[in-house]
Amino acid sequence: MGAMTLLKKGAEASLFLADWHGRKVIVKARLPKRYRPAELDAKIRHYRTAHEPQLMHEAKKAGVPTPTIFLVDLKDAAITMEFVAGRQVKQVLADVSRKERQALCVKIGGLIGKLHRHGVIHGDLTTSNMILDAEGKIFLVDFGLGEKNTEVEARGVDLHLMKRALQSTHYRFAEECFKHVLKGYSAVLGEEDAEKVFEKIREIERRGRYVDERKQS
Amino acid sequence: MKRRTEALCLGVESTADDFGVGIATFKGEILANASSGYVPEEGGIHPREAARHHAEAADKVLNEALTKAGVKPTDLALIAFSQGPGLGPCLRTGATVARALASYLNVPLVGVNHSLAHIEIGKLKTGTVDPVTLYVSGGNTIVSAFEAGRYRVFGETLDIALGNCLDVFAREAGLNQKQGLSLGAALERLAADGAKLVPLPYVVKGMDVSLSGLLTAATTLLHKGECRLEDLCYSLQEHAFSMVTEVTERALAHTEKKEVLLTGGVAANKRLQAMLSIIAEEHDSKFNVVPLQFATDNGAMIAWTGVLAYTHGLVTPVAESFVKLRWRLEKVDVPWVQ
Numbered sequence: 001m002g003a004m005t006l007l008k009k010g011a012e013a014s015l016f017l018a019d020w021h022g023r024k025v026i027v028k029a030r031l032p033k034r035y036r037p038a039e040l041d042a043k044i045r046h047y048r049t050a051h052e053p054q055l056m057h058e059a060k061k062a063g064v065p066t067p068t069i070f071l072v073d074l075k076d077a078a079i080t081m082e083f084v085a086g087r088q089v090k091q092v093l094a095d096v097s098r099k100e101r102q103a104l105c106v107k108i109g110g111l112i113g114k115l116h117r118h119g120v121i122h123g124d125l126t127t128s129n130m131i132l133d134a135e136g137k138i139f140l141v142d143f144g145l146g147e148k149n150t151e152v153e154a155r156g157v158d159l160h161l162m163k164r165a166l167q168s169t170h171y172r173f174a175e176e177c178f179k180h181v182l183k184g185y186s187a188v189l190g191e192e193d194a195e196k197v198f199e200k201i202r203e204i205e206r207r208g209r210y211v212d213e214r215k216q217s
Numbered sequence: 218m219k220r221r222t223e224a225l226c227l228g229v230e231s232t233a234d235d236f237g238v239g240i241a242t243f244k245g246e247i248l249a250n251a252s253s254g255y256v257p258e259e260g261g262i263h264p265r266e267a268a269r270h271h272a273e274a275a276d277k278v279l280n281e282a283l284t285k286a287g288v289k290p291t292d293l294a295l296i297a298f299s300q301g302p303g304l305g306p307c308l309r310t311g312a313t314v315a316r317a318l319a320s321y322l323n324v325p326l327v328g329v330n331h332s333l334a335h336i337e338i339g340k341l342k343t344g345t346v347d348p349v350t351l352y353v354s355g356g357n358t359i360v361s362a363f364e365a366g367r368y369r370v371f372g373e374t375l376d377i378a379l380g381n382c383l384d385v386f387a388r389e390a391g392l393n394q395k396q397g398l399s400l401g402a403a404l405e406r407l408a409a410d411g412a413k414l415v416p417l418p419y420v421v422k423g424m425d426v427s428l429s430g431l432l433t434a435a436t437t438l439l440h441k442g443e444c445r446l447e448d449l450c451y452s453l454q455e456h457a458f459s460m461v462t463e464v465t466e467r468a469l470a471h472t473e474k475k476e477v478l479l480t481g482g483v484a485a486n487k488r489l490q491a492m493l494s495i496i497a498e499e500h501d502s503k504f505n506v507v508p509l510q511f512a513t514d515n516g517a518m519i520a521w522t523g524v525l526a527y528t529h530g531l532v533t534p535v536a537e538s539f540v541k542l543r544w545r546l547e548k549v550d551v552p553w554v555q
Contacts (some may be wrong), residue, residue, distance in 0.1 A: 162425035
């Protein structure tokens with residue numbers, strides 16, 4: 001592999017842009033974290049590096065666009081994958097009209113619905129982890145915290161995290177966005193199954209600390 | 218007694234096991250920070266017993282603060298109190314004291330959000346301006362940062378608080394809370410002699426953490442009796458602290474802020490401080506830990522936050538001063554932060 005340029009130093013991994021056999025690729029490297037004990041750190045990095053490509057592959061099977069994986073290097077906890085040209089949904093949401101925003105959110109909800117129907121939990125649904133390409137296709141990335149799971153609880157937490165991410169990043173229209181995410185989700189998963197997940201979300205919220213909706217003890 | 222000419226605010230804190238009274242000048246000088254802690258005979262905090270302690274200690278703590286500051290009640294220009302979140306009976310006791318004072322002295326009353334006060338006193342005492350804050354205590358585990366008018370919650374616990382997790386384990390292990398030595402400090406001492414990392418659940422969900430499974434697993438291993446207690450304390454700390462450090466780092470990477478602030482009772486833990494200073498360094502941020510006196514629940518933080526609120530036009534009429542048991546940080550406007 002040729003020279004690598006650091007694109008983004010994230011908390012969990014660093015993203016490098018590189019050339020791989022004439023292709024533009026992303027190398028996602030989970031660098032060691034000095035704050036954790038070495039054996040715990042190695043376990044976490046190894047586990048996430050091994051699982052992420054599997055889940056991305058599963059997501060593809062579910063009909064959700066994800067970057068193609070080219071190489072998985074467990075020793076260095078690095079994944080080489082397709083470079084997807086596009087913009088983070090996080091940036092797009094703030095720039096578009098209300099109607100476009102709602103349509104995007106319905107689409108995102110639909111993708112989450114497809115994942116869940118296929119038994120995949122993303123584990124970190126934020127608008128930074130979604131890339132919109134020129135053709136209007138939304139790619140999901142960052143499956144490092146995901147899992148294979150069909151339980152209502154896991155689905156509920158997944159959507160709850162999406163809501164929380166909208167609230168902290170897109171506070172001005174978080175509620176509207178989430179409503180449309182749920183709309184798209186329900187359309188794919190079916191109203192009956194979706195309603196079970198929505199009820200679970202409400203339960204998860206009540207479980208949280210200092211939530212108005214929680215029953216007074 | 219020489220009469221002070223500058224405006225003063227007295228703050229009452231009573232969300233949980235501590236009853237505290239602090240006095241701050243409007244310029245941010247802390248003149249007094251008195252406190253009395255309720256120590257349960259066994260188990261955790263019993264809300265009604267804690268409230269009884271607060272009612273009994275109020276008079277003594279108030280006098281101690283006034284004497285320390287060298288002021289008379291009539292010198293006070295403002296009364297602030299911790300309005301929530303917290304335990305109902307405890308909050309109500311502090312609110313009653315504050316209402317009585319404000320009414321008797323005929324000065325304005327201002328209700329303060331407890332979590333917000335932790336951040337504001339931390340900023341004041343460390344000179345931090347715009348940090349990512351990790352607030353970890355017996356009742357709270359919150360990663361927050363300021364964005365557009367409010368402190369946004371980026372990550373938090375999905376179930377129990379970090380301090381609660383450590384305390385319950387410590388009690389299960391037979392450690393005792395003594396005046397001057399918290400359960401957390403006792404656990405930290407044992408952990409320092411831990412050598413072997415016992416595998417435990419590590420649960421990070423997005424920006425949030427879940428600690429209840431970790432506590433159950435550690436407690437189960439404890440009762441099996443196959444691990445050294447020191448190793449278990451060490452492993453529990455390493456897993457729990459790594460989790461909160463990971464989500465704090467995520468908030469730091471996301472917001473690209475240049476300061477990290479650690480506060481709350483668990484901030485006293487040296488190992489947690491070390492972990493956070495590492496991530497701060499990696500993101501070219503400055504790490505600050507709030508001095509213990511101002512990191513645990515205290516009246517000074519309420520007094521100072523009361524000053525900030527009042528000088529930005531916020532007051533709480535007595536008729537609207539009911540306590541808010543579940544008042545989330547992100548619901549509070551903070552017009553004093555730019």
